[in-house]
Amino acid sequence: MKDLNQSAGNQLTVIKEAVKKTLPLIDNLQAVMRKLNHKSCPDATTGLRVILHLHRTPVEQTEDGIVFAAGTGEAFPLPMSKECADFLMAEVVSKFHVSTPEAIRNIVRYQWCRQQHKGLRGELGAFYTPPLLAELIKEMLQSSLDAMNDPVVFDSSAGLGGILAAFDEYTVVAADVDTKIVAALGDMGYVNVHCGNSLKSVSRSAYGIEETADLVMVGNPPFSGASGCEMMNEADPSVATKDLGLSFLLAAAKLKPKAICMLHPLSFLSKPANFEQLKPLADNYKLLKGVVVSSADFEPSLGKTPFPVVAALYVPGSMTFADIGEFAFDIYEQRGSMMDTGKRLILNAIKTTDEFIRKYPPKKGMDQVSDIGIYQYNFRDANFVIAKGALSCSNTASSIPVCYHQLGLYSYINCFKRHFGTHFVFGNFSPLARQADFEDQDFVDSCIYDTIMNNQRLAPMNRTNQASFVLTKNLIQDARKKAVQYQGGGVNPHQAFVDFWANGTNPDALAPFFADYFLKLRDASLSFVQQPLHKIAGQQEAVAC
Numbered sequence: 001m002k003d004l005n006q007s008a009g010n011q012l013t014v015i016k017e018a019v020k021k022t023l024p025l026i027d028n029l030q031a032v033m034r035k036l037n038h039k040s041c042p043d044a045t046t047g048l049r050v051i052l053h054l055h056r057t058p059v060e061q062t063e064d065g066i067v068f069a070a071g072t073g074e075a076f077p078l079p080m081s082k083e084c085a086d087f088l089m090a091e092v093v094s095k096f097h098v099s100t101p102e103a104i105r106n107i108v109r110y111q112w113c114r115q116q117h118k119g120l121r122g123e124l125g126a127f128y129t130p131p132l133l134a135e136l137i138k139e140m141l142q143s144s145l146d147a148m149n150d151p152v153v154f155d156s157s158a159g160l161g162g163i164l165a166a167f168d169e170y171t172v173v174a175a176d177v178d179t180k181i182v183a184a185l186g187d188m189g190y191v192n193v194h195c196g197n198s199l200k201s202v203s204r205s206a207y208g209i210e211e212t213a214d215l216v217m218v219g220n221p222p223f224s225g226a227s228g229c230e231m232m233n234e235a236d237p238s239v240a241t242k243d244l245g246l247s248f249l250l251a252a253a254k255l256k257p258k259a260i261c262m263l264h265p266l267s268f269l270s271k272p273a274n275f276e277q278l279k280p281l282a283d284n285y286k287l288l289k290g291v292v293v294s295s296a297d298f299e300p301s302l303g304k305t306p307f308p309v310v311a312a313l314y315v316p317g318s319m320t321f322a323d324i325g326e327f328a329f330d331i332y333e334q335r336g337s338m339m340d341t342g343k344r345l346i347l348n349a350i351k352t353t354d355e356f357i358r359k360y361p362p363k364k365g366m367d368q369v370s371d372i373g374i375y376q377y378n379f380r381d382a383n384f385v386i387a388k389g390a391l392s393c394s395n396t397a398s399s400i401p402v403c404y405h406q407l408g409l410y411s412y413i414n415c416f417k418r419h420f421g422t423h424f425v426f427g428n429f430s431p432l433a434r435q436a437d438f439e440d441q442d443f444v445d446s447c448i449y450d451t452i453m454n455n456q457r458l459a460p461m462n463r464t465n466q467a468s469f470v471l472t473k474n475l476i477q478d479a480r481k482k483a484v485q486y487q488g489g490g491v492n493p494h495q496a497f498v499d500f501w502a503n504g505t506n507p508d509a510l511a512p513f514f515a516d517y518f519l520k521l522r523d524a525s526l527s528f529v530q531q532p533l534h535k536i537a538g539q540q541e542a543v544a545c
Helices: 002-019 029-036 044-053 082-093 101-115 118-124 131-146 179-187 228-233 244-254 272-277 300-304 321-326 382-388 404-419 435-439 441-453 475-485 493-503 511-524 533-544
Strands: 059-062 065-068 076-079 152-155 171-176 193-195 215-219 259-265 285-294 308-316 328-334 338-346 374-377 399-402
Touching: 029 044, 029 082, 029 101, 044 076, 044 082, 044 101, 044 179, 059 082, 065 082, 131 215, 131 259, 131 285, 131 308, 131 338, 171 179, 179 193, 215 244, 228 244, 244 259, 244 272, 272 321, 285 321, 285 338, 374 404, 382 404, 399 404, 404 435, 404 441, 404 511, 435 441, 441 475, 441 493, 441 511, 475 493
Parallel strands: 152 171, 152 215, 171 193, 215 259, 285 328
Antiparallel strands: 059 065, 065 076, 259 308, 285 308, 328 338, 374 399
């Protein structure tokens, strides 16, 4: 027995000495998280738990896994396969040490999700909550919290506690469907943690919350992802919808909290079909404050087609879709901190193509074939137009035939695609458009010209094609006449088109006009409030930093 004890003691001494030679994990954490999420790692989440316990030394590998604080009264065994233990001992334990576990936890809770494979994040519908937005939620709730007696803050899709971290002075409750993430929450110090489908057991008692408690619901629930289908199949019928995020909002309302502050797509409120599904929420809660931020603040890859996400504060009351239409949403942008831009979004003030340009394939009785051989790919919103809404010569089930009398309308869509640029506030709306602008024939002609000049790959528009509708419909002849008669300011659009058709030069002659036009259109679609002088100074200071 003495020999065995001596052998174990020698092994721990070797481990302790090895730790002295390792690198500080805090300085290498991003690289380590990427390594854990690489396909070579047998189990990424177990690896996450390892780095959360790495400050508990010495660390020893056993037949059942890895033991932290081995040989002490606080020994903590973490079971795992031998393959996983071998990998983590070789790639993490033997190379890094931790002296500031709280700093590791702070970084992990906000960065772990971002280091996961994009496909996995999409499948889970999970995007990490930036600390600035967690603080924004706390700020929005502060007056409500101050009025409560010992409030309980509950996040039913807590992830690694990114939002709950802002509420550490209150009693917090966390829940998540991922068993390993729930275990990691425990590793991070959370005590009242529940594992399971938050849409299935929708009651306070399921989470040990007293019926009389002053409850506050917070969260950034998943609002997409294939894994949500299983959650929805098990959902309580009273909260089941066609969208996971909508169901989480309904589940929050069913717990009858005194306040709900959640991050969710603005489209949950802005689209009538979505709002209708939120009737149980709307009948019992009203929107008190809404702050619109960019989806790119959560996930940089969404920067190509960002969409509006709202931090929405709901309090007891009721609301209608008409109320939402007149509500003034604050617009915040990240400039070192989440700053109020002074711009306000009022849904009823937004004018889009929905009023006069068809965006879906034709129904029975409508034109099924274009008389000029041009087809517009269908589109649901501005982001879709920018990403995929191109013109083509292919008549498919997903296409809209562009007849000559509609050419100006769909040329506008093509100009929007190329010149509007990405803007998160408008990403989920149909393309912005003012119908009155189409009463100006010079404007309509400019759309047509710019589209033709920049779509020379399409035979019906190609200047070398003698069968082009530009010739057969006398478009170029009319342009020559209009060029002489033009009395507007700036570039003569008709002459620019005539010159292009003759020489094939300067296809972007009208680009400055459209860049300016869409910039002014964006600004005209929003309202502005006068910012207090101290707030403006604060913004300038934040930008300067």
